[in-house]
Amino acid sequence: MNKTIKWLLSIIVGIGVLFGVILISLPFIIDPNDYKEQINTIIHERTGRVLSIPGDIKLQVSPKLDVTFSLGEIQLASGKDFPDTSFASSKLAEIKLAIWPLVTKNQLQINTISLSGVQLNLIRNREGKTNWEDLAGGKMAKGDQTRKPEQSSKKALPTIDIGSIDIKNINVQYKDEQAKKTIALNNFNLTIGHLQENAPFPVAADFNFSLDDNKKPLTASIKTRFNLTLDLSKQHFSVNGFKLDALFQGEMFPASKLEITLMADAEISLPDEKVTFQKIIIKQNDLTAESTLSLTGFKTPVIEGTVTIAEYSPKKHLNQLGIPLPQFTDQNVLDRLSATLGFSLSNDQLEIKELQLQLDETTVQANASVKNLQQPAYTLNLHINQLDLDRYAIQKDKAVLPINKETPQKTTEKQQIIVPVQLLRGFTFNADIKIDTLKAAKLTLTEVTLQADGKDGLIQLQPLAAKLYEGNLTVTGQVDARPDIPKMKLKKSLQGVQLGPMFIDMVGKEELSGKADIHADFVTKGIDKAELTKNANGTVKLALSDGKIAKLQILQTIRLAKALLNKESLTDNAASQPTGFATLTASGKLTNGVFINNDLLAASDLMKVTGKGKVDLVQEQIDYLLTIHLTDSIERKQDTGLVDLGNTPIPYRIKGNFNELQQSAAIEELVKAKAKEVLLDALDKQFGSGKNGKENSQSDNDVNSLINEGLRGLFGN
Numbered sequence: 001m002n003k004t005i006k007w008l009l010s011i012i013v014g015i016g017v018l019f020g021v022i023l024i025s026l027p028f029i030i031d032p033n034d035y036k037e038q039i040n041t042i043i044h045e046r047t048g049r050v051l052s053i054p055g056d057i058k059l060q061v062s063p064k065l066d067v068t069f070s071l072g073e074i075q076l077a078s079g080k081d082f083p084d085t086s087f088a089s090s091k092l093a094e095i096k097l098a099i100w101p102l103v104t105k106n107q108l109q110i111n112t113i114s115l116s117g118v119q120l121n122l123i124r125n126r127e128g129k130t131n132w133e134d135l136a137g138g139k140m141a142k143g144d145q146t147r148k149p150e151q152s153s154k155k156a157l158p159t160i161d162i163g164s165i166d167i168k169n170i171n172v173q174y175k176d177e178q179a180k181k182t183i184a185l186n187n188f189n190l191t192i193g194h195l196q197e198n199a200p201f202p203v204a205a206d207f208n209f210s211l212d213d214n215k216k217p218l219t220a221s222i223k224t225r226f227n228l229t230l231d232l233s234k235q236h237f238s239v240n241g242f243k244l245d246a247l248f249q250g251e252m253f254p255a256s257k258l259e260i261t262l263m264a265d266a267e268i269s270l271p272d273e274k275v276t277f278q279k280i281i282i283k284q285n286d287l288t289a290e291s292t293l294s295l296t297g298f299k300t301p302v303i304e305g306t307v308t309i310a311e312y313s314p315k316k317h318l319n320q321l322g323i324p325l326p327q328f329t330d331q332n333v334l335d336r337l338s339a340t341l342g343f344s345l346s347n348d349q350l351e352i353k354e355l356q357l358q359l360d361e362t363t364v365q366a367n368a369s370v371k372n373l374q375q376p377a378y379t380l381n382l383h384i385n386q387l388d389l390d391r392y393a394i395q396k397d398k399a400v401l402p403i404n405k406e407t408p409q410k411t412t413e414k415q416q417i418i419v420p421v422q423l424l425r426g427f428t429f430n431a432d433i434k435i436d437t438l439k440a441a442k443l444t445l446t447e448v449t450l451q452a453d454g455k456d457g458l459i460q461l462q463p464l465a466a467k468l469y470e471g472n473l474t475v476t477g478q479v480d481a482r483p484d485i486p487k488m489k490l491k492k493s494l495q496g497v498q499l500g501p502m503f504i505d506m507v508g509k510e511e512l513s514g515k516a517d518i519h520a521d522f523v524t525k526g527i528d529k530a531e532l533t534k535n536a537n538g539t540v541k542l543a544l545s546d547g548k549i550a551k552l553q554i555l556q557t558i559r560l561a562k563a564l565l566n567k568e569s570l571t572d573n574a575a576s577q578p579t580g581f582a583t584l585t586a587s588g589k590l591t592n593g594v595f596i597n598n599d600l601l602a603a604s605d606l607m608k609v610t611g612k613g614k615v616d617l618v619q620e621q622i623d624y625l626l627t628i629h630l631t632d633s634i635e636r637k638q639d640t641g642l643v644d645l646g647n648t649p650i651p652y653r654i655k656g657n658f659n660e661l662q663q664s665a666a667i668e669e670l671v672k673a674k675a676k677e678v679l680l681d682a683l684d685k686q687f688g689s690g691k692n693g694k695e696n697s698q699s700d701n702d703v704n705s706l707i708n709e710g711l712r713g714l715f716g717n
Helices: 002-029 032-047 099-105 314-321 421-425 499-507 529-534 554-565 667-687 693-715
Strands: 057-061 066-071 074-077 086-090 092-098 107-124 159-176 181-192 201-212 218-231 236-250 257-269 274-284 287-296 302-312 337-346 349-359 362-371 377-388 428-440 443-455 458-468 471-480 487-498 512-525 537-549 579-591 594-603 607-616 621-630 650-657 660-665
Touching (some): 487 499, 499 512, 512 529, 512 579, 554 621, 554 660, 607 650
Parallel strands (some): 377 428
Antiparallel strands (some): 159 181, 181 201, 201 218, 257 274, 274 287, 337 349, 349 362, 428 443, 512 537, 537 579, 621 650
C-alpha cells in the first residue's frame, strides 16, 4: 500500500516537474513574434484595419512559474476615410501572471499589469463620419457567422490577487471637424496597489483635460486618490478616503481659474441595488458644503440626502473668484451665509425638507415639493423673520453721458414686463408665505402673509395681507394669463394707515400726513406697466382724516393772488404752509387709466373745499378745479391776511405733471367778487328803500332789478 502511494506521488511530482519544465522551456520552443503576420491578418479580417507591430512580443516563464507577456510598440490604423491618421498606438503593454495558484487554488494571481504610452485618436469629419463606427460592424470571419452564443459557466469565478497595476501616459483626443472643437485627455496615470478581495487597496490617478472650441478654451488638471475594497462574491464595494483636487482654467471663469476639492466615502451593494454616500464634502476656497446621499433601486431609484453649508462670507468668496459685486445700497450685505436642508427624490417627486437658511440677519425656514417633474406642480411653505430688500438694492450709475447737441436726444422708457405670460401658462403652484418684517421700496410692512395658487395660467391671490404704519393692507385678485393678452383683477384696501411716517420712509419728508382709508377695485389687461395702466378700469374711494398735503398750499396761493390784486408785497407772517384738513373724501371711476372725480369734499377750521377733476395715470398729469370757501375763523385770525375774503368763493386750480404741480387762485374771480361787492354796496346805498316808506317802494324795485340784470351780464353770475 505504501509502495502504491509512493508510486502515485512520484507520478504526480513527475507530471508537475514535466509541466514546469514545459512552461519554462516554452519561450525557447515557441517565438511569439512568428505569429505577427497571423495576428495582423485576423485583425484585418475582423476590422478592415491594418495592425502594425514593429516592437517585439516577449513571453517569459520564471522558475516560480510566473509568466510575463510583454507587447512592445503597436499601431492600429484608422479606416479608409481617414488614411492619414493613426487610430490607436501603444508603447508598452505587459502582464505578469502566476500560473501555479490558478491551477491549484483557482486563484487569479497577477503580479503586475503595466500599460504605457497609449494614444487614441477619435475623429468626426465634416461629413459626420467617425473613425470608429466601422469597428462595431467590422468584418467577421466566415467560421464565426454560425457561432452560437456560449453558455455561461456555472463555475465560480477565480479569486483575484493582483500585485499592482501601473498605467502611465494614456492620451485620448477627440476632434470634431463639424463642430470645430477638440477634446483631449492627456497624461492619464493610474496606480493601483496590491489588489485583493475583501482587503482595502490604494488607488491614485491624475490626468489633464482640455477643450478647445475656438471660443473659450478650457483646461483642467485633476488628481484623485482613495482606498477601494471589493467583495466580488457578494458584489459589494466600498470607497473610503476619496479625495479629488481639480484646477480648472479658462476665460469662462471670472479669475481665469477655479479650484475645487471633493471628498467622499461610499458603499455600493449591487444585490440590494443601493448606493450610500456617508459623506460628501466639497471645498472651494472658504466655502465648504457637506452632504449625505443614499440611492435605492436602480430602475426606479429613490434618492434621499442632506446638505449642509458651513457659515462663510459670499462677498469674500466672490471676491476671491474675481467676480465683481455691484454697488449695493448697504455695502455690508452678503457678509455671512449658512444653510441646512434635507431632500428626497422618488416617483418623479422632489421634496425639500426643513430648509434652514441664514443670510446676514435674515432667517428663512421652508418646506417645498415638486410633483411630476415633466409637468411640475410646486408647493411652497415659507417663513422669514425679517427681510430688508432695500439693503440689497443696486445703486444706479449716476454718471452722465455727454450729449451731442446736434442730434436730438430721445428718451424712451424701457418696457417693464410685469406679467410673464409664458412662465405663468405652464406654472402650477401653491404658496403659503409669512414674513414677520419686510422692507421694500423704503416701506416697512409687518405680519405679512401671502396665500396664492395657480394652474394653467390662472393665478389666484387670496389674499396678500400685512400691517402697514398702524393700519392694514389687504390685496385679493386674479391674473388670467390664458388669453393672448392677459387679464388682471385686483381689490386693494388700506385701512387706518398713517401716511406721515410712510412718506417720511418713502421720500424722506412728510409730503402727506393723516390717517387714510383707500379702497380700489379695478380690472386691466396687458403685460407691461404702460399697458396695464392704460387699460385700467374700476372704482376708487378714499378718506383722509387729520391730514396735511405739503404740495397743496391753498392759503399761501390765495395770499399771493390777493397781494397782487392789491399791489402789495407778501408779508413774512404769510410763509408757505401745507394745507391741512380735518376730513377729506373723494370717490370716482377709473377709465382707461384716467381717474375722474366729481365729489371731492374737504373741511378744516379755516376752509371748506369742494372740487372735481381728473388724474391721468397714463400721462402722469393732474387737472383739478377746487372751490375754496374760507370760514369765519379767517375773520378772527388777523395774521392770515385773508380777513376780508371770508364770504368769497375762490376758484382754485391744480394742474400739471405729478412732479411739477402748478397751483393758482383765479385772480380775475377775486376781482369780480370784490368789485361786485363794492358796487352792490354803493348802489344799495344810492337806491336803498329803507328810509322813504311805501311811496318809493315800486320805483326802488324797478331800479334794483335793472341793476341786478346789468351785474349778471357783467360778471356772469
